[in-house]
Amino acid sequence: MSDLTNVLTPEHPILPHLTQRRSPRAYTAQPVSAEALQQLFTAAGSAASCFGEQPWRFIVGSKATSPEAYQKILGTLAEFNQAWVKSAPVLAIALAKTTFSHDSNPNAWATHDVGQAVATLAVQGVELGLQIHQMAGFSQEGARTAFSIPAGYNPVSVFTIGYPGDLDQLPEALREREMLPRVRKPLAEFMFEGGWPQPAEERYDQAPV
Numbered sequence: 058m059s060d061l062t063n064v065l066t067p068e069h070p071i072l073p074h075l076t077q078r079r080s081p082r083a084y085t086a087q088p089v090s091a092e093a094l095q096q097l098f099t100a101a102g103s104a105a106s107c108f109g110e111q112p113w114r115f116i117v118g119s120k121a122t123s124p125e126a127y128q129k130i131l132g133t134l135a136e137f138n139q140a141w142v143k144s145a146p147v148l149a150i151a152l153a154k155t156t157f158s159h160d161s162n163p164n165a166w167a168t169h170d171v172g173q174a175v176a177t178l179a180v181q182g183v184e185l186g187l188q189i190h191q192m193a194g195f196s197q198e199g200a201r202t203a204f205s206i207p208a209g210y211n212p213v214s215v216f217t218i219g220y221p222g223d224l225d226q227l228p229e230a231l232r233e234r235e236m237l238p239r240v241r242k243p244l245a246e247f248m249f250e251g252g253w254p255q256p257a258e259e260r261y262d263q264a265p266v
């Protein structure tokens with residue numbers, strides 16, 4: 058079932074899945090089936106990547122089927138994330154392989170490509186009624202130690218996976234934050250057709266004659 062909470066109102070029409078994707082802090086107790094997880098991570102794996110390297114890796118911890126891993130991922134999170142994250146039935150760490158496999162050179166685009174994979178997973182999630190919430194607030198070293206992650210792989214982010222739940226289960230401050238209008242920069246602030254925008258006084262085509 059679609060999650061229609063706090064849907065984004067875009068400046069121009071876009072896919073409904075993109076407007077419905079959001080980062081919830083409250084989840085129902087409903088477990089995420091193995092099949093749904095397979096669909097989500099298959100979607101992640103469909104993303105484009107530099108040299109087709111597919112540098113993404115994911116460690117998944119499910120309350121229902123891999124509770125030890127779930128607890129270990131939870132333990133890597135900053136306190137402010139631990140405070141709300143516990144209702145999520147699944148936690149995952151996104152990691153990047155930092156070198157290219159074909160020549161062992163550093164892959165400067167690895168983190169970019171992991172981001173693309175997670176973004177793709179998030180959109181697939183909307184189709185399945187699932188939402189994710191990505192977090193930078195975690196300890197990379199903690200994750201490395203907890204899972205014996207070898208050199209050459211960097212933990213990039215942690216994210217929840219689950220069915221969005223009742224906002225009433227959140228403390229008031231978080232509940233309010235959850236319903237704040239979802240504001241996005243206007244296109245004019247980040248899409249520069251024709252080149253980098255110049256200050257008006259330096260633009261010969263706008264100078265007074």
Ligand SMILES: Cc1cc2nc3c(=O)[nH]c(=O)nc-3n(C[C@H](O)[C@H](O)[C@H](O)COP(=O)(O)O)c2cc1C
Binds near residue numbers: 078195
């Ligand atoms: C890389 C990344 C790191 C984030 N880190 C955190 C975090 O540590 N804690 C948190 O509550 N939200 C975190 N967020 C969620 C953002 O705050 C959220 O995506 C943003 O406010 C936009 O909201 P929306 O995803 O609902 O559109 C993170 C998001 C991304 C993409």
